[in-house]
Amino acid sequence: MVKVLVTGASGFIGNQVVNNLLSQxxxxxxxxxxxxxxxxxxxxxxxxYIPFDISNFDSNLNLYEYFNRPDVLIHLAxxxxxxxxxxxxxxxxxxxxxxFLKNYIQNGGKHITAIGTCLEYGKNEGCLSEDKVPEPxxxxxxxxxxxxxFIEELQKNQFFVFHWIRLFYMYGEGQYSKAILSQLETAxxxxxxxxxxxxGEQLRDYLSIEKVAQNIVxxxxxxxxxxIINCSSGQPISVRRLVEDYISKxxxxxxxxxGFYPYPNYEPLAFWGxxxxxxxxxxx
Amino acid sequence: MVKVLVTGASGFIGNQVVNNLLSQxxxxxxxxxxxxxxxxxxxxxxxxYIPFDISNFDSNLNLYEYFNRPDVLIHLAxxxxxxxxxxxxxxxxxxxxxxFLKNYIQNGGKHITAIGTCLEYGKNEGCLSEDKVPEPxxxxxxxxxxxxxFIEELQKNQFFVFHWIRLFYMYGEGQYSKAILSQLETAxxxxxxxxxxxxGEQLRDYLSIEKVAQNIVxxxxxxxxxxIINCSSGQPISVRRLVEDYISKxxxxxxxxxGFYPYPNYEPLAFWGxxxxxxxxxxx
Numbered sequence: 001m002v003k004v005l006v007t008g009a010s011g012f013i014g015n016q017v018v019n020n021l022l023s024q025x026x027x028x029x030x031x032x033x034x035x036x037x038x039x040x041x042x043x044x045x046x047x048x049y050i051p052f053d054i055s056n057f058d059s060n061l062n063l064y065e066y067f068n069r070p071d072v073l074i075h076l077a078x079x080x081x082x083x084x085x086x087x088x089x090x091x092x093x094x095x096x097x098x099x100f101l102k103n104y105i106q107n108g109g110k111h112i113t114a115i116g117t118c119l120e121y122g123k124n125e126g127c128l129s130e131d132k133v134p135e136p137x138x139x140x141x142x143x144x145x146x147x148x149x150f151i152e153e154l155q156k157n158q159f160f161v162f163h164w165i166r167l168f169y170m171y172g173e174g175q176y177s178k179a180i181l182s183q184l185e186t187a188x189x190x191x192x193x194x195x196x197x198x199x200g201e202q203l204r205d206y207l208s209i210e211k212v213a214q215n216i217v218x219x220x221x222x223x224x225x226x227x228i229i230n231c232s233s234g235q236p237i238s239v240r241r242l243v244e245d246y247i248s249k250x251x252x253x254x255x256x257x258x259g260f261y262p263y264p265n266y267e268p269l270a271f272w273g274x275x276x277x278x279x280x281x282x283x284x
Numbered sequence: 285m286v287k288v289l290v291t292g293a294s295g296f297i298g299n300q301v302v303n304n305l306l307s308q309x310x311x312x313x314x315x316x317x318x319x320x321x322x323x324x325x326x327x328x329x330x331x332x333y334i335p336f337d338i339s340n341f342d343s344n345l346n347l348y349e350y351f352n353r354p355d356v357l358i359h360l361a362x363x364x365x366x367x368x369x370x371x372x373x374x375x376x377x378x379x380x381x382x383x384f385l386k387n388y389i390q391n392g393g394k395h396i397t398a399i400g401t402c403l404e405y406g407k408n409e410g411c412l413s414e415d416k417v418p419e420p421x422x423x424x425x426x427x428x429x430x431x432x433x434f435i436e437e438l439q440k441n442q443f444f445v446f447h448w449i450r451l452f453y454m455y456g457e458g459q460y461s462k463a464i465l466s467q468l469e470t471a472x473x474x475x476x477x478x479x480x481x482x483x484g485e486q487l488r489d490y491l492s493i494e495k496v497a498q499n500i501v502x503x504x505x506x507x508x509x510x511x512i513i514n515c516s517s518g519q520p521i522s523v524r525r526l527v528e529d530y531i532s533k534x535x536x537x538x539x540x541x542x543g544f545y546p547y548p549n550y551e552p553l554a555f556w557g558x559x560x561x562x563x564x565x566x567x568x
Binding site for chain 1 (some may be wrong): 369420433437550
């Protein structure tokens with residue numbers, strides 16, 4: 001049994017990560033800003049919950065002690081999503097998260113798993129491997145890639161295990177309302193006959209939130225394979241097919257209006273993640 | 285006549301940049317932390333000098349007004365050099381310089397030239413062009429590359445001319461005492477018979493400080509060619525030859541003890557800067 005601290009536990013991913021850890025009988029210390037958001041979670045009484053606001057904490061605090069000396073930290077918390085273009089990621093989040101992780105590490109934390117994004121690859125198309133040099137070009141991805149670089153600098157003077165998981169696309173219950181399948185579901189529930197979307201020909205790399213949580217936990221609980229690790233299926237799917245499959249699976253009859261929205265300008269048209277490193281961990 | 289604000293004016297580069305601007309009859313506003321360091325400069329009475337501490341300023345200040353609405357900013361100031369590995373570059377300098385530049389830009393500054401480093405190219409060998417994706421791997425280079433990314437994010441919402449000059453190696457009067465030719469000169473003055481150095485086979489790209497200052501001013505005072513610009517000779521020279529040439533030119537008789545020091549671990553063995561962009565500016 002491993003003692004795992006999960007930040008951002010109330011979130012879309014955090015919720016499933018906690019569930020996954022509990023199903024494997026691990027001891028979970030869960031944290032998030034607002035305890036009221038988690039009281040109704042099925043896991044609330046099965047974890048040690050410690051409310052904490054990363055965006056505003058006393059730098060004299062010893063975070064490693066404060067969270068009861070966890071064996072492993074899975075650091076999911078991050079503010080301001082899904083607005084990827086907001087400069088707040090650079091001006092505020094980057095430094096608060098750097099200070100949070102640095103404090104935790106310098107006080108004794110030896111095993112850290114933190115979350116990056118496929119947007120760190122920037123405008124690169126195709127199958128993206130972890131050794132590709134990052135070219136982030138939106139504020140969120142720049143902040144995340146900078147955070148990774150800064151933490152790697154700390155590794156030069158201090159020993160700790162560090163995983164940096166680049167998440168690709170996800171779907172599943174509880175996702176934020178702007179995600180495409182959330183919007184589709186809302187449109188269906190409202191009784192809309194037509195769903196406006198982009199051209200839909202973008203190739204993306206999607207995993208269900210349950211699978212993402214399972215991968216994050218698998219990565220976090222080992223230390224043989226470290227550094228940057230893509231959390232991806234390795235199997236690109238067009239957004240069009242993703243949506244069509246979802247409609248078909250649910251027997252919906254809503255019509256798709258392709259090309260209504262332009263493609264977002266901060267993403268390439270076709271990219272997916274090489275998942276060999278991930279597979280090596282899972283098949284270990 | 286252009287009104288140019290020069291930060292870091294008391295430094296090795298700043299001193300020559302101010303001289304160069306004055307020789308071209310431009311109006312110079314010079315700033316640095318400590319006025320006492322510049323009172324004896326030949327240019328002290330020919331500029332408007334405004335002392336200012338970038339590491340500790342009131343964020344309510346309007347920096348563009350404070351410095352009398354310059355046409356062009358040449359931003360040379362940076363603390364903590366030449367200790368390239370110090371995390372202070374990331375933890376402190378990066379954010380103070382970001383806040384300084386952002387304040388200046390948001391209050392009206394429309395033309396900014398800031399200083400980067402060839403170390404942003406990281407361990408890449410050979411002839412390095414500006415379009416090479418940066419792979420900084422020491423704290424100083426990570427901070428500088430991050431600063432450039434952050435300022436480029438601001439360009440998405442605000443118009444301003446932005447030059448990011450990557451400096452390569454330099455030599456000349458007033459250089460910090462650890463630079464190789466400074467150390468050699470000190471050894472000669474002390475009457476040492478032997479000068480201990482590395483293997484000396486590193487290929488580097490050197491310019492005299494006068495030439496560097498001339499290039500910085502030439503880049504800063506135009507807006508046709510913007511973005512990242514190498515300030516380099518394009519002509520690699522071995523450190524051994526650099527030192528031997530210097531000894532020969534000065535008729536010194538000190539002996540060179542090659543291989544006494546290891547090569548630094550944060551630099552590749554052979555790299556130099558493609559200077560086509562710079563040449564296009566100079567030959568305009």
